[in-house]
Amino acid sequence: MSRVFNFSAGPAALPEPVLQRAQAEWMDFRGAGMSVMEMSHRGKTFMQVAEKAENDLRTLLAVPEDYAVLFLQGGATGQFAAVPLNLRNGSQGMDYIDTGAWSGKAIKEAQKYGPVNIVASSQSHGYASIPDPATWKLDPDAAYVHYTPNETIGGVEFHFVPDTGTVPLVADMSSTILSRPLEVSRYGVIYAGAQKNIGPAGLTLVIVRRDLLERKSPTVPAVFDYALQTKNDSMYNTPPTLAWYLSGLVFEWLLELGGLAAMGEINRRKAGKLYHFVDNSEFYRNPVEPSARSWMNVPFILADDALDGSFLKQAAEAGLSGLKGHRSVGGMRASLYNAVPEAAVDTLVEFMADFEQRHA
Ligand SMILES: Cc1ncc(COP(=O)(O)O)c(C=O)c1O
Missing domain, CATH: 3.90.1150.10 (Aspartate Aminotransferase, domain 1)
Structure with missing residues (x-):
């Protein structure tokens, strides 16, 4: 067997010890006589996997107690819609910072749900820089401010956390989460598709401050409803069990490191x-x-x-x-x-x- 060095943008390389451990546990998961993806998500064995993954993630990111951690589906693209549907109920505008391809897609999706203000853009600089925060035209009454800390395509990254005052800050961290320590308390919502630094594709991580859970629009789909999924420990419907388990192994690997x-x-x-x-x-x-x-x-x-x-x-x-x-x-x-x-x-x-x- 020979494995290459994999520089893919996502789905991306997984740690070899994680793949080896999954392989060893593949046929008979911890004595259950079946693989982890063949068992009920509500059974004791999987519940332990799910809880440990959440606890390890909380340890890694030092997630404060007043934040819920959700293991959902639909990718970061699903969150482009879930964010406005969960955080805006009324006529408020939504502030977005435009730094490239992914923030552009988030903006386009949010525009389906209400007025989007592009408070800053690096378009005129070919998306090769971050707009100077001194020039941002933030709306103090906005439902939230959304940004993309790392633009995966352009290779542009914020090396600071924007200050949005009391307006909740929302971050698409798909391609930078877990790459270094993070101050979760600076954010209202953090979301990320798993397939870069978390685990395999199919899982979407959402970290949401609990006081934002009741803002939702009545039309938010149940699977994307942060409050409903929080109440149901991300198991309102069948979660992506295999991806959840594998992500848990990645969290263990990071802790050991x-x-x-x-x-x-x-x-x-x-x-x-x-x-x-x-x-x-x-x-x-x-x-x-x-x-x-x-x-x-x-x-x-x-x-x-x-x-x-x-x-x-x-x-x-x-x-x-x-x-x-x-x-x-x-x-x-x-x-x-x-x-x-x-x-x-x-x-x-x-x-x-x-x-x-x-x-x-
Ligand atoms: C920053 C960023 N946001 C969103 C996405 C879209 O994620 P998904 O394919 O999980 O919907 C990607 C995918 O590469 C990304 O890099």
């Missing part, structure tokens, strides 16, 4: 190595303003895009997978999520240096 402070240091080093190499090369370029560069998704372009095809082909031959940039922007992108080891970055940098030497 030393938690998010330790993970954050590793991630800082990984990203630092790749940016340092790109910045010192005449052949590769990263288009993002240095203060807004993502730790998780590093886009880079080659001096001559006619070489893109051979770069990808040779990278694949060298065991480096998933480097093709998003179809909307082209070029390359290396996603450096938690499960991508530092050795993967070292190997990538070596490969890039060698390719440059042969083609520059």
Whole structure:
């Protein structure tokens, strides 16, 4: 068996110890005589899995007691609709910060439910920076302020938490959650699709401050109803049990590694190595303003895009997978999520240096 270094943006690499443990538990889950995905979600065995995953996540993120943690479905895209449906009941406007492809999709979805104010946008800068907070036109009466802390496609990241006063801050953390410590109490709602730093696709994590649970619109679908799902421990309907279990194994792996402070240091080093190499090369370029560069998704372009095809082909031959940039922007992108080891970055940098030497 040979596994590649996987730089995919999502679904993405999972930690090998997690895959090995799942494999060992696959046929007979902890003496139940069946696999974890074949048993009732309401039985004692799965309930223990579910509770442990939630408790471990709470420990990792130091989630305060006045926040509910939900394990839902529908992806982050489902949350683009769930957020307005849960947090707005009346005529209030919704503030959105536009920093690229994913915030754009969140905006488009929210517009179906009420007036959206785009309080700041980096569109005129090619989405290569974060708009200066001093210029944001926040509405003090808005239902909430939504932003995308890490734009997975553009490789642009907020390295600060926006101050929105008493207006709840909502964050799509799909591609940055668990990459380093986080101050949950700064947020009203945090949501994330699982398939990058949490676990496999099919699970959506939502962390919501409990005082926001009763704001919902009467038309919110039951499966997306934060209050209803909180009351039912995320089991109002059948949850994605396999993804929940696997995510729990990822949380255990993170705790064993030393938690998010330790993970954050590793991630800082990984990203630092790749940016340092790109910045010192005449052949590769990263288009993002240095203060807004993502730790998780590093886009880079080659001096001559006619070489893109051979770069990808040779990278694949060298065991480096998933480097093709998003179809909307082209070029390359290396996603450096938690499960991508530092050795993967070292190997990538070596490969890039060698390719440059042969083609520059
Ligand atoms: C920042 C961000 N938001 C939203 C999404 C959409 O997530 P999903 O496919 O889980 O709906 C993605 C997917 O890559 C993403 O990176």
